Amino acid sequence: xxxxxxxxxxxxxxxxxxxxxxxxxxxxxxxxTRMSVNQETGISEELRxxxxxxxxxxxxxxxxxxxxxxxxxFRGGGQTAVWKGMxxxxxxxxGMLERNLAEVWEWFNYRRDVIESIAxxxxxxxxxxxxxRFEDFTLVTQNVDGLxxxxxxxxxIELHGNLWRARCxxxxxxxxxxxxxxxxxxxxxxxxxxxxxxxxxxxxxxxxPVGAYELAAAKAKDAELCFVVGTSAIVYPAASLPExxxxxxxxxxxxxxxxxxxxxxxxxxxxxxxGEVLPLFxx
Ligand code: OAD
Numbered sequence: 001x002x003x004x005x006x007x008x009x010x011x012x013x014x015x016x017x018x019x020x021x022x023x024x025x026x027x028x029x030x031x032x033t034r035m036s037v038n039q040e041t042g043i044s045e046e047l048r049x050x051x052x053x054x055x056x057x058x059x060x061x062x063x064x065x066x067x068x069x070x071x072x073x074f075r076g077g078g079q080t081a082v083w084k085g086m087x088x089x090x091x092x093x094x095g096m097l098e099r100n101l102a103e104v105w106e107w108f109n110y111r112r113d114v115i116e117s118i119a120x121x122x123x124x125x126x127x128x129x130x131x132x133r134f135e136d137f138t139l140v141t142q143n144v145d146g147l148x149x150x151x152x153x154x155x156x157i158e159l160h161g162n163l164w165r166a167r168c169x170x171x172x173x174x175x176x177x178x179x180x181x182x183x184x185x186x187x188x189x190x191x192x193x194x195x196x197x198x199x200x201x202x203x204x205x206x207x208x209p210v211g212a213y214e215l216a217a218a219k220a221k222d223a224e225l226c227f228v229v230g231t232s233a234i235v236y237p238a239a240s241l242p243e244x245x246x247x248x249x250x251x252x253x254x255x256x257x258x259x260x261x262x263x264x265x266x267x268x269x270x271x272x273x274x275g276e277v278l279p280l281f282x283x
Pocket of ligand 1: 061062063064065067068073074075092142143160202203204229230231232233234235255256257258260272273274275
């Protein structure tokens with residue numbers, strides 16, 4: 001009994017010491033990083049070196065990367081997405097799809113209308129250039145707007161689908177909505193089986209597309225340098241990808257004008273707009 005108490009007490013002390021050690025290491029990293037930061041660019045010398053030398057680079061983007069193109073983000077910062085007074089997580093939910101498919105289509109048609117005239121911004125274009133710069137480059141997005149592809153990114157893992165696609169609720173056949181059929185959508189049915197079509201995006205309460213997360217997680221685990229750009233990092237499993245990268249030893253960098261729950265885990269946080277910060281890496 002005495003021995004058992006002793007063992008528990010030493011385990012507690014060890015655990016406490018470990019927490020303190022972790023905290024000190026983390027604050028030291030942040031302090032060192034701050035000391036060597038270039039005042040004009042906000043990028044540290046350490047990060048510049050890593051960017052020059054990295055072979056395997058992983059980028060996770062969220063709504064913030066498209067904000068400077070004029071696409072409303074979901075949370076925080078002014079222009080936030082709402083539809084007929086309904087919060088986006090209600091109208092974009094699996095329950096809503098069952099209750100009122102036509103209204104879900106109306107909301108997604110509206111989102112496509114907003115995006116149709118919008119062009120990629122300097123952040124999308126910088127990321128597009130990075131794909132040829134590194135030996136192994138992975139782009140993963142939570143965005144459904146297709147702006148990375150419009151910027152020329154050849155390969156993009158879309159965790160939450162794409163606004164420009166529809167799929168059959170029954171046989172899963174996919175349809176490209178860029179070919180002018182968009183106006184007929186609420187009543188548009190599958191050419192193969194006659195069932196209704198739905199937006200090919202992940203709604204609240206639904207699983208991610210098969211294989212997309214698994215592939216992204218494998219790439220995150222393998223990365224040397226991981227950028228987390230314009231995401232509030234509260235929607236999982238997407239937000240777990242930088243955690244995976246960090247746990248596997250990658251240097252993790254966040255680019256966002258606001259702090260997020262991931263900021264503390266990052267080796268560097270650059271507080272700024274993606275379209276202004278990302279092009280600075282190539283200077
Ligand atoms: P959010 O709207 O939750 O977060 C946008 C983030 O972008 C915030 O942290 C902003 O501070 C940041 N931001 C704003 N302007 C920026 C700029 N110019 N440059 C860089 N960052 C900027 O968007 P996501 O994190 O993408 O899922 O949201 C995740 C998921 O929640 C979405 O994919 C969507 C939503 O529910 C589904 O629809 C399934």
